[in-house]
Amino acid sequence: MIGFSRKTKVTTGASLPVIVGIVVACVFLVVGSVRSDIFAQQTVAGLSQGAIYASLALALVLIYRATEVINFAQGEMAMATTFIAYQFTLWHITFWLAFFLTLVVAFVFGAVVYAVLIRPVQHRSVIALVIITVGLFILIDGLVTWKWGADLKFMQAPFGNHVYRGGGVAFSRQDIGVLAVSILSVILLWVLFQFTKLGLAMRAAALRPAAAALVGVRVDVMLAIGWGLAAVLGAVAGIMTEASQFLQPTMMQPILLYAFAAAVLGGLESPAGAVVGGLAIGVFLNLTGQYVGFATSEVRLPIAFAVLLVVLLFKPTGLFGRKQVRRV
Amino acid sequence: MKTRLVIIGVVAAIIAVLGATMTDYHDGLGARVGIYFVAILGLNILIGYTGQISIGHGAFMAIGGYTTAIMSYYHHTNLIATLPLAFLTAFVCGVLVGIPALRFHGVYLALATFAFAVSVPQLPLKWSKWTGGSNGLRTHTTPSNTWLYGVSWSCAAILFVVAWALLRGRTGRAFRSIRDSEIAAASSGVSLPIYKTLAFGVSAAFAGVAGSLLVLVTNGFAQPNEFGVILSLQILIGAAVAGLGSLWGTLVGALFVGLLPELSSSAPLIGSSHGQDVVFGLIVVLVMILLPNGFAGLLRTIDSRVNSAIKSDTTTS
Numbered sequence: 001m002i003g004f005s006r007k008t009k010v011t012t013g014a015s016l017p018v019i020v021g022i023v024v025a026c027v028f029l030v031v032g033s034v035r036s037d038i039f040a041q042q043t044v045a046g047l048s049q050g051a052i053y054a055s056l057a058l059a060l061v062l063i064y065r066a067t068e069v070i071n072f073a074q075g076e077m078a079m080a081t082t083f084i085a086y087q088f089t090l091w092h093i094t095f096w097l098a099f100f101l102t103l104v105v106a107f108v109f110g111a112v113v114y115a116v117l118i119r120p121v122q123h124r125s126v127i128a129l130v131i132i133t134v135g136l137f138i139l140i141d142g143l144v145t146w147k148w149g150a151d152l153k154f155m156q157a158p159f160g161n162h163v164y165r166g167g168g169v170a171f172s173r174q175d176i177g178v179l180a181v182s183i184l185s186v187i188l189l190w191v192l193f194q195f196t197k198l199g200l201a202m203r204a205a206a207l208r209p210a211a212a213a214l215v216g217v218r219v220d221v222m223l224a225i226g227w228g229l230a231a232v233l234g235a236v237a238g239i240m241t242e243a244s245q246f247l248q249p250t251m252m253q254p255i256l257l258y259a260f261a262a263a264v265l266g267g268l269e270s271p272a273g274a275v276v277g278g279l280a281i282g283v284f285l286n287l288t289g290q291y292v293g294f295a296t297s298e299v300r301l302p303i304a305f306a307v308l309l310v311v312l313l314f315k316p317t318g319l320f321g322r323k324q325v326r327r328v
Numbered sequence: 329m330k331t332r333l334v335i336i337g338v339v340a341a342i343i344a345v346l347g348a349t350m351t352d353y354h355d356g357l358g359a360r361v362g363i364y365f366v367a368i369l370g371l372n373i374l375i376g377y378t379g380q381i382s383i384g385h386g387a388f389m390a391i392g393g394y395t396t397a398i399m400s401y402y403h404h405t406n407l408i409a410t411l412p413l414a415f416l417t418a419f420v421c422g423v424l425v426g427i428p429a430l431r432f433h434g435v436y437l438a439l440a441t442f443a444f445a446v447s448v449p450q451l452p453l454k455w456s457k458w459t460g461g462s463n464g465l466r467t468h469t470t471p472s473n474t475w476l477y478g479v480s481w482s483c484a485a486i487l488f489v490v491a492w493a494l495l496r497g498r499t500g501r502a503f504r505s506i507r508d509s510e511i512a513a514a515s516s517g518v519s520l521p522i523y524k525t526l527a528f529g530v531s532a533a534f535a536g537v538a539g540s541l542l543v544l545v546t547n548g549f550a551q552p553n554e555f556g557v558i559l560s561l562q563i564l565i566g567a568a569v570a571g572l573g574s575l576w577g578t579l580v581g582a583l584f585v586g587l588l589p590e591l592s593s594s595a596p597l598i599g600s601s602h603g604q605d606v607v608f609g610l611i612v613v614l615v616m617i618l619l620p621n622g623f624a625g626l627l628r629t630i631d632s633r634v635n636s637a638i639k640s641d642t643t644t645s
Contacts, residue, residue, distance in 0.1 A: 070435045072383075072442065120617050126434040127381050128616060131568040134383070134561050135612030141558075142605025253557060257446045260439050268435075298453040305447040312436055313428055 018319045022276065029283065037168040042286045048175035049244075050282020051182035055237040056252075056259035057266065057274035058186060059230040065269055066206040066226040067114070067122060069129045073136035075256030077113070077231055078238035079249060080140050081106040083148055085239050086155050086247055095158045099239060103232050110231025111224040118227070119220065144249045153247035158239075178240045185236045186275055189229065193271075202226055254301055258285075261308040267321020276319065281307065339579070340485065347477045356473040356545065361586035362480035363541045366487055368566040368581045370534025373491060375564075376573035377500065378527040379507030380429065384441030385535045386560030387448035390552075392418045392536025393543040394452065394459065397550035400467035407471060407544060411483065411537055418536020419529045426528025430521055445560040449552040464551030471544060480541045487534055491575060494530065503527055507573075535563075565612045584611075 033040035056074060063071050071077075084105050088098035117136060121128055159177035163170050193199035204212035205222035213219050237259075241251055262281045266273020285303060288295040295303060311318060347355060371385050392414035399405040399413060425444065432440055452459035459465060471479075494500060502523045505513035514520050543550045562585050570581025588611075589604040 064435075068435075070438060072438075117613060117617070126438070127375060127379075127568075127572070130381060130383070130435070130438050131564065132613060132616045134564060135609050135616060137609075138558070138561060138565070138605050139609025139613060142603070142607075142609055146603055146606055253446070257443055260443060264436075264439060296454065298450050301450045302447040302454075305443040308443050309428065309440060312432060312440060316431070316436065 022319075025280070038290065039287070040169045041171065042290045043283055044171050044179075045175050046283035046286030047279055048179045048282070049286065050262075050279035051179045052237050052240050052255065052278075053258040053262045053282055054275045054278025055182045055186065055233045055240070056255060057262035057278045058189070058271055059233040059237070060259055060263045061266070061268065061271050061274040062226055062230045062233070064263075065271075066202075066223050067118060069118060069122075069133065071230070072130065072133040072256075073113075073140060074230070074234055075252035075259070076137050076140040076144075077106075077109065078234035078241075078255075079252040080144050081109065081231065081235035082238035082242050082247060082251075083144050083153075083249075085235075086148075086153055086242075089155055095156050099158075102235055102239065106231040106235035107228040109228075110234075111228035113231070114224045114227035115220075119223075141249055148249075150249055155242055155247055158243050174243060178243055182236060182240055185233060189233065190271070192229075198225070257301055258282075258304050261304040261311075264308050265311050265318055267318025269322075270318065270320035273318055273320030343481050347474070347481065350477075352473045355477040357587065357590060359473060359476040359480045359541070359545050361582050362477070362484045363538050363545060364563070364566055364585045365484045365578060365582035366480070366541070367535050367538035367563045368570060368585070369484075369487060369491055369575070369578050370531040370538070371563050371567045372570070372572060372575070372578055373495070373503070373534070374527050374531035375567060376571075377495060377503040377507060378524060380524060380527065381434075381438045382441040382528075382531070383438055383560050383564055384425070384444035384448075385532070385563050386555050386557065387445045388418045388422060388532040388535035389539030389542060389559060389563075390448050390452075390550075390555035391421050391532075392539030393550045393555065394465070394539075395536070396540035396543050397465040397467055397548070398459070400469075400548075401465045404468045407467065407469065408479065411479075411540055414536040414540035415533045418539070419533035421536075422532020423525050423529040425532065426525035427521075429528060430524055442557070442560075445557050449555050449557075452550075452552045459550075462552055464549045464554075466550075467544065467548035470548040473545075476541070476545050480545070483537055483541065487537065488575070491534075495575070499523070499526070562608075565608070569612060569615050 029043050033043050056078060059074055059078075060071060063069055063074070081102055085098050085102040088101055089095060093101070113136065117132055118129075121132055157174065159174040162173040164173060164176070165171075193203060201212070201217045202222045202225060204215075205217050205219040206226065209219045212222070237255070238252060241255060245251065258281055259278065262277035263274050264277070265280065266275070266277030281304065284307070285300055288303065289297065289300065343358075346358060350358060367385060367389060371382065374380050374382055395414040395417045396407070396410040399410045400407060405413075425441075429437055429440065452464070453461055456462075495503065502513070502518045505516065505518055506520060506523055506527075510520060539555070542554070546554060566581035566585040567578075568581075569584050570577030570579075588608055592604045592607040
């Protein structure tokens with residue numbers, strides 16, 4: 001290797017037009033928020049919902065990068081862990097303690113799902129993997145409904161229903177809280193991946209499993225940890241969803257679709273893209289809901305589907321994805 | 329070939345005799361199995377024979393179901409006459425979905441069809457004036473369970489023959505070559521756009537017929553809830569349990585999806601109405617891990633083992 005050096009450039013994968021587009025969108029949101037109170041309120045509420053989509057989308061992307069599996073059960077896993085948090089609060093554990101206990105349970109849950117269900121079939125066809133996660137979807141759905149029932153449940157609201165007023169604008173404390181918790185967990189995860197040895201090993205196991213194994217990384221363990229962390233992010237998304245609505249077994253199904261749309265918009269393999277995509281979808285859905293007469297609440301899901309379809313048709317690599325060249 | 333025809337004849341005879349002798353309630357149950365048979369058959373053409381995955385077939389069933397309900401409610405069309413209409417409507421929709429699907433592969437196709445399945449049941453809620461919203465629409469008459477049993481298994485028989493005729497010849501070969509390698513298929517002159525959209529259309533048309541039968545079997549109600557994402561997942565699972573790429577396994581898949589809820593709700597320990605999903609999910613996961621080729625694959629393995637055992641017996645003796 002003497003005299004041969006490869007330059008490696010670290011980029012997010014976003015091209016210049018994409019960055020310009022994101023900047024323009026941010027300027028548009030800020031200007032709109034300054035000029036109109038309702039616009040500002042809808043933007044903040046959209047960011048808050050978008051942060052939930054972003055967490056779940058990031059969970060999907062983590063798993064896709066590590067094991068090339070689209071986990072259709074991600075939403076249901078998040079829902080199940082939220083029910084576990086609910087069970088903790090029934091035992092008179094305070095909300096935040098229950099929250100952190102649930103994250104631990106979620107981590108173990110995710111790692112076990114990988115070890116028991118995914119690892120044996122990991123090298124089979126895409127169809128087999130999809131069907132396994134679909135089976136898991138139904139299994140979890142059944143277990144939760146069996147244990148807790150399908151009726152609505154109520155949990156103590158973690159952020160209260162206080163509303164902050166600034167000028168004519170009202171922000172609910174809940175929206176701010178959900179946004180803060182989701183973004184904080186995303187940042188913590190980024191720090192873990194970027195600045196710790198464990199994170200390095202995990203990235204190596206995901207990107208170059210054979211090479212990582214050769215330098216002593218235990219690839220299986222790393223992938224299991226990856227699944228565990230994804231489940232933790234899902235649990236955050238689930239509990240934060242619960243904070244803004246009721247708890248029921250179907251609560252994450254629409255959110256899973258928004259998360260899919262977010263992940264695809266960001267380019268299925270890009271963690272940064274998933275976060276940007278999630279926030280963008282949340283804001284976009286709320287603003288169209290406010291200002292476009294046709295976009296009533298019934299068509300939120302079809303709009304997300306339309307976004308997903310348009311991205312897949314015209315820019316399949318998403319905003320941040322890299323083009324992959326396939327050899328014939 | 330001959331033995332196959334005999335088996336088909338025997339199975340058809342059993343189904344016919346069962347329909348005539350069973351109680352009304354069991355006829356309803358049997359009709360559901362027939363409906364799942366049609367839907368799984370359609371999905372199997374798409375996944376098992378052309379290798380395109382769809383998690384969105386519940387949406388095509390919704391399209392077929394609403395075709396029947398709308399024709400019956402607004403125009404009092406004969407229920408039997410609505411079935412070919414559902415077939416055609418779903419075929420057209422299938423082709424329309426199949427065209428953009430040409431550009432998607434693997435997980436992307438799975439994602440897009442899943443999103444389709446989640447979105448379509450929202451549309452009747454949007455245009456609720458016309459479709460009855462979440463209450464749904466009801467057909468102008470509701471047939472008896474015995475009638476339903478007869479009609480759904482007749483549809484199943486007709487569509488089974490259609491599928492068999494389609495898959496045994498040139499089209500079937502084109503489908504399978506696409507499944508095995510798109511590049512090789514294209515290089516040998518198989519037109520990918522035509523055959524892939526055709527597979528989507530036919531598969532959706534089968535689902536459409538199943539959907540309109542499903543509306544009839546649920547007291548003639550077409551409701552958005554009925555066609556939720558779980559329905560799509562159940563059909564997909566039925567096809568997987570049956571064994572993708574096998575017309576024979578379809579019957580097993582249909583029995584599994586159609587009867588398991590009934591059996592597991594009366595089983596001990598899990599005997600609540602929600603236990604069914606637990607058993608359902610558990611079996612699916614186990615089958616996928618233990619039997620990679622589904623039930624049909626298991627049969628094939630047993631068959632070849634028995635054959636080789638017989639052969640080794642004859643050679644040693």
